[in-house]
Amino acid sequence: MTEQTVSLNLPEQLRLAEEANAELRRGRKDRWYPSFHIAAPAGWINDPNGLSFFRGRYQVYFQHNPASAQHHMMHWGHVSSEDLVTWRREPIALAPTLEADRDGVFSGSAVVGDDGLLYAFYTGHRWRNGVNEDEGNLQVQCLAVSEDGVTFEKRGVVVEGPEDLLHFRDPKVWRSGGTWWMVFGACSAENRGEVWLYRSENLLDWEFDRILFRDPDPEAFMLECPDMFPLGDKWVILYCPMGPSRDGFRARNTHNAGYVVGEWEPGGDFRQLTDYRLVDWGHQFYAPQTFEAPDGRRIAFGWMGSFEIPVATQAEDAWCGQLTVPRELTLDADLRLRNRPVAEVERLRADSRELGAFEVALNDDVVLLDDAAAYEIELEVDLARTTSERVALKLGLTPDGSHTMVAYDDLIGRVVVDRHAAAHGDRGYRGAPYPGGDRLALRVLVDRGSVEVFVNGGAESVTSFAFPAEGPRAAVLSSESGTIAVESLTVHRLRSAWAED
Ligand code: FRU
Structure with a gap:
């Protein structure tokens, strides 16, 4: 030394x-x-x-x-x-x-x-x-x-x-x-x-x-x-x-x-x-x-x-x-x-709402949250019974229409984070290859300025900043030119990670 x-x-x-x-x-x-x-x-x-x-x-x-x-x-x-x-x-x-x-x-x-x-x-x-x-x-x-x-x-x-x-x-x-x-x-x-x-x-x-x-x-x-x-x-x-x-x-x-x-x-x-x-x-x-x-x-x-x-x-x-x-x-x-x-992340869940199985109609929007900044969405979809081009989650959707989209895109066979409609910050989109199978499982962690998407139990992930605009931040599930067969959907609000908060 x-x-x-x-x-x-x-x-x-x-x-x-x-x-x-x-x-x-x-x-x-x-x-x-x-x-x-x-x-x-x-x-x-x-x-x-x-x-x-x-x-x-x-x-x-x-x-x-x-x-x-x-x-x-x-x-x-x-x-x-x-x-x-x-x-x-x-x-x-x-x-x-x-x-x-x-x-x-x-x-x-x-x-x-x-x-x-x-x-x-x-x-x-x-x-x-x-x-x-x-x-x-x-x-x-x-x-x-x-x-x-x-x-x-x-x-x-x-x-x-x-x-x-x-x-x-x-x-x-x-x-x-x-x-x-x-x-x-x-x-x-x-x-x-x-x-x-x-x-x-x-x-x-x-x-x-x-x-x-x-x-x-x-x-x-x-x-x-x-x-x-x-x-x-x-x-x-x-x-x-x-x-x-x-x-x-x-x-x-x-x-x-x-x-x-x-x-x-x-x-x-x-x-x-x-x-x-x-x-x-x-x-x-x-x-x-x-x-x-x-x-x-x-x-x-x-x-x-x-x-x-x-x-x-x-x-x-x-x-x-x-x-x-x-x-x-x-x-x-x-x-x-x-x-x-890690399994411990589930301990952040403060309030969970199960929406169960349902179908999103043709070109329809289902509001999951009216206003939330830190939450988790667990979504399972039967792709064999789904005709929507994208299984789309609009996150941080504010009254001006800006949002970040997390979607399974059936046309390109990927799970994407698309920020073209973001009001703040860098735009652009990214996408992980869909690992395959009829059972799409998305787990999405949303914080005040970010999204982390885990596909089919972590086979792939997509992690990006997402900076919403002013006003209440909604989360919406959207179908596009088809329907979505939701097998299960749970929304959890997540508590802060800081001991002093
Ligand atoms: C990577 C890096 C490292 C370096 C550090 C400096 O992000 O460039 O190679 O040690 O950041 O902050």
């Missing part, structure tokens, strides 16, 4: 960060601020970091700029929970203080060491020229250690890496076969996106093991936020390739997250068995990170946000970005990843 000169005092930098955040918080607007998703009190967030179960609580850290709703000078924000759905705000955990993390405490992960301490690995980020990426980045992997998960002590750089790599970041650590492993993303000298693997016996001294994975797509020049974990007897590498061109419904966002499945033994090569596939098909799903819950479930949070297209909340609302609900990942027999809300 290299000793680093501490240039700034961490508690003092955190105090300044909290002060700036409290000031920003005073101007926050809540029209789209999440009620049951993790977001910062104010300011910008991106990737989930340091996901872990420590001292009896789930710990979720995240990339955070406490001082404005723009991505700049990253810190680690922090929340914790006993049950994965009721969250307590914790003080900001990490701020730039070292020469090595001068321009940002970037993404990373956390594990509990044999000494019972929480080890947080993150990327220390510097711009070579001190102001922007034009002359490249200097990125190293750093360690910070905590006794309580709240207060950290920085231990400095643990992986220097080659001097000349432009991108070299996002360490994800786990233990297998008695050894600690760290993967992170790199842009090779030939401009190819790679996942590098290091190993350690003590979490402090790390040595290069191998380049574990190179994206076969030559357009991918960097793989952000790689995560590697077992599901059954297979290994999954989740990653976020930068560079691939738009391709139909795929790679539609400037930032997309996907995975490959393969085989791996500690000390060996990764043998890729599947092609790259998206985890989620929406506008806003990036940088997912996973951890193993005490009961063995593999749980992921993703980031809902956008780096390129401005987000409507950035202009006046003093916050930007939220995490997805926690999702359990499993692998189907055909090696496809399934992701669905």
